[in-house]
Amino acid sequence: MNGERFYRALLRLYPQPFRRRYGAAMTEIFVDLRHHSRTSGLRFWSFIVSDTIRSAAIQHLDVWTSVSPRVAIRWLLACVVGTVLCNLAGGVFLWAFEYLYHPYLEGTTFLPSAYGALIGATLGTTQSFMFTRMSERATWILVSALSTAVGWEFAIATAGATSLEHGVVIGATVATAQWLTLRGRMRRPSAAALMSSVAVGTAAVAGAVAVTRSLAGFDALGAPRGTAPITIEAVLRDFYMPMDWTQCLVAVAATAVAGLLLGAITLKPASSLFARAH
């Protein structure tokens, strides 16, 4: 590979719009610099490589910080409120199941997908307010609910016991559904879907660890984790039911942090999507 071809390969480190705009001019300058360079090959290349790495990092940072503040705040708020509401909706759902449970119903259980659909629809509804058209909102809610339902079933059937495994499987399913739905609307839907997958995994771990660990501190001797039958243990595995208002507040705060993480990781692809919607 000659020097120019190697430099062209290095240019791939820059964000695509920057590369398209300035890539050709930068290559011309590189050719001139190389032609007139009086330094050794090693010094020249260490200068070029360090310059490329440093400036490419700055360019990527510029891309992330160029998100419209209005869109960013709305998206972060949607994710935080959505995640907290998910926690509340999940709590109410599980409480209702336990409250209405009767010995006659021994052996019966609810479908994990129903729980997943509830969670997906809740978060999807708060996020859907980013769209202006009703049809887009409805599609977003539907896709979120269905993909989370399928993801939840899939996670229980295939994933291990940890929140990370559950989060990654659910995130990957939601991400695939988003990728299929958003293909025509986004510049890089696969990257956005990957971000979603990472984000749901991270949020699941952050939420579960924060809720479980912080609430466990309130009851170091280990209060029962709920009296639900074994059939829903898979769903309850990562949750510790709050016992009083203080514990409720801690759980809300912990899930809000998880929602913030979810929003922050998906901020860039979301902003490119919603910037067009506004």
Next chain:
Amino acid sequence: MLSRAEFHVLLSLLGSDRHGYSIMRDVEELTDGEMRLGPGTLYTAIARLARAGLIEECAADTERRRCYRVTRKGKTAARDEAKRLATLVRTARKRGLLASES
């Protein structure tokens, strides 16, 4: 506040309209070889300055290279930055960091 590379690109364009490679050589000359801009640093500075409206593209030169010139807003920004740096140097002198001007 302008970065060091951005300020030097503005200083170079205050002299005349230039294309990328010419800016690079001029900055090297202006700083007696102390500051060498790589292609990445140069175009990162150009992109930021253009986005802020401090420089703009002008007609390509005879070699069909993209050329840049400083805008009125860019001149004001360069002057403000120079004043800021001058104040900083005066303060450093008061504290004995630099020898006093005579």
